[in-house]
Amino acid sequence: MVDFTITSAWYDSAALAAVNEQLTQERVVQLSSFFIEPLGQLPPAKHLKREERPGFAVRTTGPALLTELWHSLLLADWLAQATAAHWELRSCRHECYGPGDYSLLHDSEVGEQRLLLMYDLTEQPQALNGGHNIFSFADGMQTTCNRETGALVLALLAAGDLECMRYVSKLSSGTVRLEHAQFRQSQPITQ
Amino acid sequence: MRSFDSDIDVIGHPFPHAIIRNFLDLDAIADELEWLAGQEFESGEADLFSYSSTSELGAAKQLMGLHAALGDSAWCSQLATAFRTPPLSHIDMAAYVYAQGDFLLPHDDRVAGRQIAYSLHLTRGLREDDGGALELFSSRDSVASNVVKRIVPEFNSLVVFRVSPRSWHQVAEVVGDAQRLTVTGWYHG
Numbered sequence: 001m002v003d004f005t006i007t008s009a010w011y012d013s014a015a016l017a018a019v020n021e022q023l024t025q026e027r028v029v030q031l032s033s034f035f036i037e038p039l040g041q042l043p044p045a046k047h048l049k050r051e052e053r054p055g056f057a058v059r060t061t062g063p064a065l066l067t068e069l070w071h072s073l074l075l076a077d078w079l080a081q082a083t084a085a086h087w088e089l090r091s092c093r094h095e096c097y098g099p100g101d102y103s104l105l106h107d108s109e110v111g112e113q114r115l116l117l118m119y120d121l122t123e124q125p126q127a128l129n130g131g132h133n134i135f136s137f138a139d140g141m142q143t144t145c146n147r148e149t150g151a152l153v154l155a156l157l158a159a160g161d162l163e164c165m166r167y168v169s170k171l172s173s174g175t176v177r178l179e180h181a182q183f184r185q186s187q188p189i190t191q
Numbered sequence: 192m193r194s195f196d197s198d199i200d201v202i203g204h205p206f207p208h209a210i211i212r213n214f215l216d217l218d219a220i221a222d223e224l225e226w227l228a229g230q231e232f233e234s235g236e237a238d239l240f241s242y243s244s245t246s247e248l249g250a251a252k253q254l255m256g257l258h259a260a261l262g263d264s265a266w267c268s269q270l271a272t273a274f275r276t277p278p279l280s281h282i283d284m285a286a287y288v289y290a291q292g293d294f295l296l297p298h299d300d301r302v303a304g305r306q307i308a309y310s311l312h313l314t315r316g317l318r319e320d321d322g323g324a325l326e327l328f329s330s331r332d333s334v335a336s337n338v339v340k341r342i343v344p345e346f347n348s349l350v351v352f353r354v355s356p357r358s359w360h361q362v363a364e365v366v367g368d369a370q371r372l373t374v375t376g377w378y379h380g
Binding site: 055 | 238239241291292294296297298299322328334335336337338359361364366
């Protein structure tokens with residue numbers, strides 16, 4: 001049984017306000033130790049498929065391990081508090097990037113505003129060997145998120161905003177593993 | 192300044208390219224190569240690449256011989272004939288260094304005006320296990336498929352290829368200690 005209890009610090013009203021402000025202004029926020037338990041008891045990923053699309057993405061993907069979380073009311077309620085909006089899950093998957101893997105900057109299949117969540121399952125991240133997220137926004141702003149085990153990345157993306165996984169060096173001895181979930185806004189919160 | 196004085200042997204698969212060995216007359220151009228090695232290389236990184244490069248060098252007086260070797264009218268004419276392109280009008284030229292961990296991911300080089308891409312390799316003794324090979328992809332419907340040819344950079348060799356929707360290529364990550372130095376650019380038409 002995986003414990004999805006969100007760290008109490010992320011329920012603090014000041015923290016929620018800070019998340020909201022950073023997401024509004026910078027559009028990307030990385031929250032360390034998002035869950036009380038680091039999800040070490042996750043079952044191994046299954047049904048993984050190799051995706052070889054040179055010039056777009058080279059990686060391994062499979063069904064999300066945290067499907068229960070991505071569909072949960074717990075997360076939906078927390079997202080509503082942190083973003084002042086309600087979000088509906090569009091898709092989720094598990095992604096692995098080994099040495100030599102990458103995805104290039106790409107748009108979403110649908111150009112609408114979306115909230116991207118990535119939960120980092122990488123064991124022993126190696127910052128010098130790539131494998132970090134790059135966000136490139138339509139207004140020219142660019143943000144990088146380094147790997148951090150147990151951190152949740154939230155990115156608020158609109159039409160024309162791009163994201164990618166920077167190439168993982170062949171010198172890396174590890175694999176970047178993360179859960180990737182996209183949400184679309186169902187309705188703003190009216191007060 | 193050119194040592195090469197033969198017909199260009201164009202290889203059709205996976206897209207038209209040629210490997211021209213012993214391209215430069217090294218004795219004649221030694222001072223220019225020394226000047227080039229002393230230039231400032233600025234590191235750059237994006238989703239597609241990681242390398243260091245100079246600014247555009249086509250107007251550098253210190254590289255007039257190299258510029259002529261790569262871009263004089265006789266050579267442009269020979270290339271245009273070999274690759275069946277429109278007449279080539281001019282080249283651009285910059286130097287690139289790939290150190291350990293640097294790479295260039297798959298792309299096709301297509302930008303308006305580019306007819307032929309070139310890369311003059313200027314590192315001695317690069318071995319296959321150092322990485323840094325120029326890798327050519329097969330493609331289907333202008334989408335890259337698989338690496339079907341690896342060209343290990345050989346000192347004083349010029350690699351040229353026709354820019355087209357099929358010209359998918361990449362530079363494999365340099366994993367050894369060697370630094371991969373090239374002068375690279377495009378022939379425009």
